[in-house]
Amino acid sequence: MEKATLLEWYRQMVLIRRFEERCDELYQLEGKIKGFLHLYIGQEAVAVGSIGARESGDHVITAYRDHGHALTVGSDPGRVLAELMGKATGVTGGRGGSMHLVDTERTFWGGYGIVGAHLSLAVGLALAEDYKGTDRVCLVYFGDGSTNIGYYHESLNLAKVWNLPVIFILENNKYGMGTSVERASAETDLLKKGMAYNMPGRRVDGMNVIEVYEATTAAIDAARKGEGPQFLEMQTYRYEGHSIGDRTRYRPQGELDQWRDEKDPIATLQAVLLNDYDVTEDELLAIQNEVMAEVDAAAKFADESPDPALDSLYDHIYPGVIGEVN
Ligand SMILES: Cc1ncc(C[n+]2csc(CCOP(=O)(O)OP(=O)(O)O)c2C)c(N)n1
Ligand SMILES: [Mg+2]
Numbered sequence: 001m002e003k004a005t006l007l008e009w010y011r012q013m014v015l016i017r018r019f020e021e022r023c024d025e026l027y028q029l030e031g032k033i034k035g036f037l038h039l040y041i042g043q044e045a046v047a048v049g050s051i052g053a054r055e056s057g058d059h060v061i062t063a064y065r066d067h068g069h070a071l072t073v074g075s076d077p078g079r080v081l082a083e084l085m086g087k088a089t090g091v092t093g094g095r096g097g098s099m100h101l102v103d104t105e106r107t108f109w110g111g112y113g114i115v116g117a118h119l120s121l122a123v124g125l126a127l128a129e130d131y132k133g134t135d136r137v138c139l140v141y142f143g144d145g146s147t148n149i150g151y152y153h154e155s156l157n158l159a160k161v162w163n164l165p166v167i168f169i170l171e172n173n174k175y176g177m178g179t180s181v182e183r184a185s186a187e188t189d190l191l192k193k194g195m196a197y198n199m200p201g202r203r204v205d206g207m208n209v210i211e212v213y214e215a216t217t218a219a220i221d222a223a224r225k226g227e228g229p230q231f232l233e234m235q236t237y238r239y240e241g242h243s244i245g246d247r248t249r250y251r252p253q254g255e256l257d258q259w260r261d262e263k264d265p266i267a268t269l270q271a272v273l274l275n276d277y278d279v280t281e282d283e284l285l286a287i288q289n290e291v292m293a294e295v296d297a298a299a300k301f302a303d304e305s306p307d308p309a310l311d312s313l314y315d316h317i318y319p320g321v322i323g324e325v326n
Contacts, residue, residue, distance in 0.1 A: 001210060003277045009052060009209050010273065011287050013044040013266050016068045018288075018295045019077060020240075023067070023084060027244050032303065033084045036113075037098050040068035042239035045265035046141070046171050047072045049212025050232075053220055054139060059125045061109040061118050062141035064099035065171075065238075069141065073106040077294060078301035087305035094308045095316070115176075116142065116149030119168075123155045126164035126229075137165040137223045139216075145176020147193050148185055156197040156229070165223040167216065168194060168231045171206065173238045178250040194231030206234030207263040210272070237263070 020039045027033040040047070047068040051060060062069045070080050075091060083090030084098050091101055101111040109125065112118035122140035129136040146152050147170065159166045172190055174181055181188050195201040200222065204215040212234060219230035237259040241248045248256075273279040 001213075003273075003279070005052075006210075006269065006273055006277065007279070007283075007287065009048050009213075010266070010269050010284070011291060012048045012052075012072055013209065013269065014288055014291045015077070015294065016044045016047070016071055017041055017266060018291050019071060019081070019298070020067060022295050022299055023081070024240070024244070026081075026085070026299070033098070034086070035097050036064070037084070037244045038065040038242065039238070039240045039244075040065055042259065042265070043171060043173060043206070043236045044068055045209040045212050045269075046169070046206045046234045046236055049209040050139060050141075050167075050169055050216040050234075052209075053213050053216035054137075057107060057134075057136050058220070059107045059109060059122070059129075059136065059138040060141075061122050061125065061138065062111065063115065063118060063143060063146065064111065064113045065143070066099065066101050066111045070101040070103060070108060070111070073103055073108040075101065075103045075106065075108065077298035081298045081302040082305045085302050085305075086307065087302055088308045088312075089301070089305040093312075093316075116146035116151035116155075118142070119146070119151050119155035122166055122168075123159050123162075123164060126159065126166045127162065130162070130164055135165075135224045137167060137220055139167045139169060139220075141169045141171055143176060144170065144172045144174065144181050144190055145179070145184065147190055148176075156194065156199070156231075159229040160197045160199050163226070163228040165226075166229045167219045167223055168199075168229060169216070170194065170231070170233045171236055172233055173236050175238070175242070175250070177242045178246065178248075180250070191231070191233045194233065197229075197231075199229045199231050200227075201231035201233065203233045203235065205263075206236035207259075207265045207268060209265060209269055 020041045027037050051072040079091050086094040099113040122138045126138040191201050191203050205211045
């Protein structure tokens with residue numbers, strides 16, 4: 001791997017972590033973010049390594065734990081934070097909030113709150129590319145919990161039957177809200193739940209950005225060549241609760257510490273950079289400082305942005321079929 005690429009991934013992962021920490025403060029200490037807030041801390045290597053493997057024009061779509069994906073596709077951190085604060089400058093004008101980030105210019109389609117539902121949209125995106133005869137693929141991210149949902153099974157089945165270029169990226173962080181995979185899924189080997197639909201699958205260390213990149217690159221190449229859908233089980237871990245306010249009492253004692261101390265994705269890449277690429281501590285510190293300044297600027301921009309104007313309240317709302325809208 002090129003040193004410059006690894007440094008860029010390091011920067012992106014640090015950006016996600018610092019951004020999420022700031023969101024936590026803005027919610028819990030300052031009360032400037034409200035509603036749901038699902039943080040991506042611990043899972044950074046999945047978004048960074050896999051989106052790093054896509055080419056421009058390839059689609060990305062995910063569930064509600066979407067801040068990391070938005071920042072990795074290159075959405076402006078200020079506009080993402082403004083969205084979380086409900087401001088007019090947010091990526092959807094402050095209407096969507098944390099779960100509904102989107103960036104159509106970068107073919108990032110969201111951000112969905114209904115567990116599993118976006119898997120069917122991913123199949124539709126891939127079907128459109130197949131129909132048009134392009135070689136674009138669709139990367140779709142989803143949690144372990146969504147593998148128990150009807151949409152999941154329908155989507156994998158149809159993607160395979162129609163041989164569509166979808167990369168199914170399972171972010172197995174062991175829990176769906178407070179429920180462990182063991183309590184919720186009849187088949188706890190989630191790789192089998194992908195391969196049951198007769199597509200190639202691979203289990204990946206989702207805490208290792210290089211491994212994520214390599215596995216995703218191979219999957220994208222296969223799908224681009226017309227080999228149909230691919231399945232990747234990223235083994236990862238979320239350090240925070242499901243959403244703000246979840247005190248994570250359901251986790252066995254010591255589990256979080258073990259993941260954080262032994263497998264942290266940023267620390268893992270940091271060790272590679274220091275040991276194998278002659279990067280110095282000072283260089284890494286400089287990146288961390290740059291990122292802090294970027295997050296500070298994003299927070300300032302979001303805080304100073306106006307609320308949506310009152311007379312825009314009915315914009316983008318479809319009139320219903322019942323009754324009339326005056
Ligand atoms: C159809 C549907 N059922 C239930 C919920 C409530 N819910 C929100 S998140 C969640 C857990 C999903 O867990 P997982 O897919 O593992 O994603 P993670 O939060 O771990 O990223 C549930 C059950 C929902 N949003 N949609
Ligand atoms: Mg989960």
